[in-house]
Amino acid sequence: MGTLKLRNCTIWDVHYWRQTKGGDAIAKPGEEGTIDFGATYTLGVKRVNVSPDGKNYRSAVNQNGIYYAVWDAGKQELEILSEHEANLYPWSSDNAYLTKWIKRLPDWMSALNGEHSLNNYSIPGTHDSGTQHTGDGIAHTQNFGISAQLEDGIRFLDIRLDGVTEFDQELVVKHGCIFCFLSFGEVLDSCKAFLNAHSGETIIMLVNASGCLYNNIESRFKSYLQEDAYKDLFYLGESMPTLNQVRGKVVLFRRFKIDDTSVLGVDLSEGWEDNKTFSLTTPTPANVKFEIEDQYKDRDTHVKLQAVKDALNNTIANSNDNIMHITFNSIAGGHGHTPYEYAWGGGGVDPIMNPSLESFLIEKSGDRRFGAVMLDYYNNQGSQNGIVEALVRSNDGLLL
Template sequence: MGIARRDLLRWGAGAGGAAAVGSLFGVPSAARASGTSTTPGGLATDSWMGRLDGNLSLLDLTVPGTHDSCCQNPWYGTEWSHTQNWGLPQQLQEGVRFLDIRCNGLEGAPDELGIYHADAYQHLRLQDVLDQCRSFLQAHPGETVLMRLKNEHAGGQALDDTEFQRRVNHYLDDLGYRALFHLYGWPTLGAARGKVVLIADFANPWGLIGWSSGQNDWFDTQDVWQISGLDPLGEKGRDIVAQFDKAFLNPTYPRMFVNFLSYAGGYWPKTSSQTLMDRAVYPYLNARTGQRARFGIVPMDFPDFHVNVLQMLIDKNFV
């Protein structure tokens, strides 16, 4: 069963709560010595895409990603909305190439977008995210970043479709970010290098790549985040495995597979993430070491606790 909110607040208070978290999950690898990481296959995580043939379609890749990519600080919300320990620069350095970016209007800034988890402001603006991506891509021109940009439609800063579109255009044209983006259709890796591939999770008339949390012309997505019954994490694990299998068995499928390794459903994110990795994800990937696979986009919580899975996904592109 999940952890009750009242218990989480009690356990999280003071040194005892911190000790309990540390003993359960160990020291985050964000504390590792600085420098470029390498995968078990010998690939530098900051530049792994640069080793791939530029003629490959993005649809032919396995792309590790993060879920609610900017929810790094539990003070900006609660532990229930805390999904990452690494900031975006370190995520990119460690090999993450899909970012889940969710926006509402920014209070006091009539043209800007802020990064939110529901109605909880994450103390980042969209331009901060874009500047971090641009800085990384300028230093690593062989890479690309796939970005889901979502209208979060939440809280007092919620925006209607027309206003959200206006603000996106403000970023593209008035603030000069249009050249950073690939906007239309799935490109080859060569065409996407040095750019952010924009995936629109907001209503628009522009013909952008359109996100789906189920299926549409662009995507086939597993994003089950709430399940009733006696063993919801067991069922979520089976959903993850089924999506991995579907992607592996359909290498020419004309949509991008997405397989969320995250789960909410009343569980503390760290607990659900660890359970799913231990029961389903790591055993599945480890049993298939040495087998190339096109798994599509695979977003996760807390990759710093699951560096082995993150790096196994990168290596899937090369074996």
């Protein structure tokens, strides 16, 4: 006797049973049902009180197996997937709970052809990546720490730094003037540990001064690069590298200014416009071109969502433009709403940014380049990683 598990990934109640042997039950959306099997049977499923019911069967199921019920909108029927099949199945809003059980994404870059420049890929990122421990409020934009983000497929980090005091050499992460209870060393330790375990990956790190007390972070930042623990961690070139050139490295995109003319990463210290969609070209001789949407003060989500869609449509339409596109799907807290409410809803926010972005990515699904997409609360509160999944899967045309 074995116990088969059926995980309902759909947004409907799913009735399931052993054909000819009964044992039927209902699995609620996002819940796991069980059924005792004494031998190999055929498993049946259908939607409850929905037309069409999408009835379907899978024969010769493993009596101790784990299976996933998903809705195939094209066939208008339920599918019963093995665990391997479920890991490859595209996310959709009908199957919102698929991401509850999907594999984490620590090695997705390792499967890509690395001969292309980083601006040729779709890359999920987080806005103000180090804010897990700020507490609820306008400074809180992430529910998970750096290590968890990397394991979940995030490959672009947005890090804002400041000194603890004017004379202290330690740098800490801040959101504006709000301390995030995270040191820069801890960020680097998380990145190093991840890359040591997943040497085929790379991490882009956009680094800026927090804009609070001690904006001149240059000397302190450089001191970290001289430490034995971190001296080989970064790619510090001024040109956009290929993925193969930076596997196992952190690629520095630098927004803070430095006092000399030395090369210290891809230089975005001049030309970053406030609350705009804009173009930026780094200094000669690198001349790296960027298109950036960062309309973080557009708290009318109709306006902000249109800006995001326009930016992504531009990225798709110009897939061979050799430009690094960065799109921020995030909105700063204000006008009575927190970043979480803008991202996932609450307080009457409509449209809601992250579900709307998911729907857009699904609509545009296929081998497309979306560039870097920066997110608040990328996977809600751990229950949904659909945006990251969609971005990662859009790179399938670049698989080895």
